[in-house]
Amino acid sequence: MNQRFLRLFFILGGLMILLPAKSMADTPFPTIREPEGEGVKCVQPEEEMRRNHMDYILHQRDKTVHEGIRTETYSLAKCIDCHVEPDESGKIAKHDDKEHFCNSCHEYTSVQIDCFECHADRxxxxxxxxxxxxxxxxxxxxxxxxxxxxxxxx
Ligand code: HEC
Ligand code: HEC
Ligand code: HEC
CATH class of the missing domain: 1.20.5 (Single alpha-helices involved in coiled-coils or other helix-helix interfaces)
Incomplete structure (x- = not known):
């Protein structure tokens, strides 16, 4: 009896370790549309953008942390110009669709941004x-x- 309990305990413990990995595998990773075309590159290396894109575009951080960054390079409108395109049927994803470039990850990671209340999402x-x-x-x-x-x- 005690041993069975112990076994169950270990199995459950094992499951708890496995579960996060498993649910990650079950939840389809968001499809992130990346601009295609020869030599088309982001404004910074992909790894940097993936982690720190907000630092380049947030109003207040633009002024403080990244003093001297030319807003033209890190213009939100430019991000959208390059990253958002109509799909095969001609439909352009809205900022709250999971197909929208910015929302693809944000929805997945439960990040909410208000940028598109003012800025164009297309x-x-x-x-x-x-x-x-x-x-x-x-x-x-x-x-x-x-x-x-x-x-x-x-
Ligand atoms: C209340 C309206 C409002 C909201 C919300 C807002 N912005 Fe802005 N933003 C503006 C205005 C107005 C300008 C200056 C006009 C311009 O340059 O287009 C601006 C300019 C910018 C610029 C520089 C110009 C450009 O085209 O890129 C960036 C970058 C930017 N905002 C990013 C953001 C981000 C990121 C968010 C969300 C975290 C955000 N904004 C939320 C109103 C807003
Ligand atoms: C000239 C086109 C272009 C512009 C402008 C651009 N990007 Fe990118 N972006 C890309 C490409 C292409 C990639 C794929 C990685 C690479 O090849 O650099 C990418 C990758 C990314 C990624 C990583 C996506 C992933 O799969 O993890 C993020 C986040 C991102 N960009 C955000 C931005 C933001 C925010 C801006 C505006 C400041 C911006 N990009 C401007 C072309 C662009
Ligand atoms: C590769 C996935 C990915 C893509 C693509 C992406 N983001 Fe993010 N974004 C994140 C994650 C994850 C966070 C939260 C990071 C954190 O909290 O440290 C975040 C945070 C942010 C924040 C800061 C929110 C806050 O309240 O601090 C802003 C602003 C933002 N993203 C704007 C954008 C915009 C605009 C785009 C499209 C041009 C975009 N992101 C595309 C993953 C992504």
Whole structure:
């Protein structure tokens, strides 16, 4: 009886050691989309970015810890321009989708950031295209409704 208990104890102990590794294996590691293309490199080596990217982009740390860093190099907009792209179906992940480059890891590690309440979560070129399309659409609707009320005067 005592020995069985002891055995169970060891098995459980062993499981507890194994479990973290096992649950890591079960939870699919986030797919991090990395920009492709010959010679396309991040603003710092990958290891450095993986660990310390926040130091380069956080407002307050920019000024203090990394005095002298040119914000152009570490512009958040630039990170997004390079790291976020539409998928095969043309859909661009939003900042709270797990497919979004920044959120891919953050969701996995339960990190929450508020950056995208103000900053765009998609590349500039797609914002311009979208708003242009919207403006055109609005213009079209206005024209059509004006035509309706004017009895086809347009
Ligand atoms: C309340 C709005 C707001 C929030 C939230 C915010 N920012 Fe900003 N950020 C700004 C404004 C305004 C500027 C200055 C205008 C500019 O240069 O685009 C700026 C500039 C920057 C810049 C330098 C310019 C650029 O395009 O990169 C970086 C880097 C940056 N923010 C990073 C961050 C990060 C990282 C977070 C989240 C931790 C964050 N910001 C959250 C408003 C905000
Ligand atoms: C010119 C394109 C480009 C720009 C701009 C860029 N990156 Fe990268 N980033 C890459 C590439 C490519 C990799 C893969 C590693 C490599 O080859 O350098 C990468 C890797 C990373 C990684 C590691 C991902 C992983 O798999 O662990 C992080 C985090 C990261 N970048 C964050 C940023 C941030 C934050 C910015 C803005 C300050 C930024 N990147 C700007 C191209 C870019
Ligand atoms: C390779 C995975 C990975 C990627 C990709 C990644 N992050 Fe992070 N990020 C982390 C981890 C992990 C932390 C928490 C680190 C810590 O607490 O020490 C973090 C923390 C941060 C923080 C600091 C949060 C805080 O409250 O201190 C900011 C800001 C941030 N990330 C911004 C970004 C932005 C913007 C992108 C996309 C351009 C991005 N990250 C992409 C893994 C990632």
């Amino acid at each position: 590349p500039q070129k797609y914002i311009k295209r979208d708003s242009k399309k919207n403006a055109l659409q609005q213009q079209l609707n206005k024209t059509l409704s004006a035509r309706d009320t004017d009895g086809g005067n347009l």
